[in-house]
Ligand SMILES: NC(=O)c1ccc[n+]([C@@H]2O[C@H](COP(=O)([O-])OP(=O)(O)OC[C@H]3O[C@@H](n4cnc5c(N)ncnc54)[C@H](O)[C@@H]3O)[C@@H](O)[C@H]2O)c1
């Protein structure tokens with residue numbers, strides 16, 4: 001067997017400790033698949049004395065993670081610190097600058113600096129691998145870049161944030177409020193350090209922008225992702241959606257159409273029977289549509305120690321086998337800088353929820369706003385009076401132009417009868 005591949009790991013949190021565990025527990029299996037042993041020789045984290053349930057015997061401890069890049073006993077650096085900039089980015093640049101391969105699970109860093117890092121890797125003919133960064137253990141990066149290489153991909157969408165899916169699933173099953181469930185997600189180890197990245201959709205946007213670049217051969221454009229999270233969703237929305245035959249999910253959607261790139265993260269109503277709707281708890285789900293392969297569906301654990309570390313180790317096996325391909329399939333110079341598609345002209349069905357004063361004439365006001373904007377209603381439900389004296393009106397539109405629905409909602413929101421902010425959600429009809 002060839003000589004061992006020596007790795008240095010920066011960050012020994014959920015994912016880093018998981019990588020050390022897999023490489024210890026499945027050492028023989030991994031060595032046979034990699035053609036050589038994969039051995040951790042050096043690590044760096046903030047707290048040397050924390051009990052992580054792993055043995056660090058015989059492994060060098062490095063206080064400054066950036067040093068891993070230049071140590072002679074490290075062939076490959078695994079960055080598992082997190083954060084788009086700061087020590088993670090410094091380490092990534094130094095590693096590639098020192099002509100060493102890099103593995104990372106850091107979608108925030110890739111969303112912001114992926115093209116720069118990919119260019120560095122390509123220029124030095126080095127692997128830069130990041131299967132763990134999108135949908136954790138689900139091999140969607142490999143699924144797109146290798147398995148779907150024959151296809152023109154026109155659409156990628158799905159659930160890429162375990163925390164949000166977990167929160168929405170428990171809100172539905174147990175009628176719990178948002179904050180109670182978030183604390184549990186944090187305890188389970190898959191919430192981001194800053195949970196607003198999860199619930200405001202930013203984490204999904206990071207991942208979506210990476211997938212879109214890969215799938216469409218487009219220059220990565222994180223700033224072009226329109227993003228709405230799940231803060232405004234109430235248990236009543238979940239119940240109403242269910243009564244209408246839908247489940248609410250935080251969906252990331254990217255499409256390449258007519259040479260334009262559409263990227264959006266938003267809560268959407270997904271028909272109950274759709275495989276995305278039946279993906280519950282912290283599971284992730286992704287759909288990739290290719291012109292020859294058709295619809296591919298990926299489902300599995302997108303977060304957590306074992307699944308995420310599993311993806312990191314798979315990347316290490318590729319590197320041990322000598323796999324050097326451009327991080328975004330094509331050289332960065334060949335990626336198309338696609339203009340952003342405008343959402344205004346998109347057509348679809350929409351869910352609208354308004355809390356209104358329960359008095360005569362209110363419904364007529366609402367329906368007049370819709371009529372004036374040319375939006376037709378498929379169904380309308382008014383639900384009883386709350387303790388505050390408000391009623392909840394839920395409407396589903398027929399297919400309409402998005403700009404017209406937005407316009408009608410703004411008119412309705414301006415009415416003194418409407419209490420608080422109306423909620424508008426897209427219905428996933430594909
Ligand atoms: N947890 C998951 O389920 C999951 C899934 C996919 C991707 N990721 C990504 O993996 C990365 C790590 O996530 P995590 O959940 O393991 O985080 P974590 O907070 O559990 O661990 C981070 C580790 O980095 C260490 N660290 C912080 N600053 C450092 C520094 N300057 N030098 C060296 N070490 C430092 C900390 O001590 C800790 O050991 C992040 O980019 C995250 O987004 C996590």
Ligand SMILES: N[C@@H](CCO)C(=O)O
Pocket residue numbers: 133135136160161162163164190191192198203302303304
């Ligand atoms: N915070 C992320 C971790 C995986 O990237 C999630 O909840 O899915």
Ligand code: NA
Pocket residue numbers: 131132133134135136137138139140141311
């Ligand atoms: Na993955």
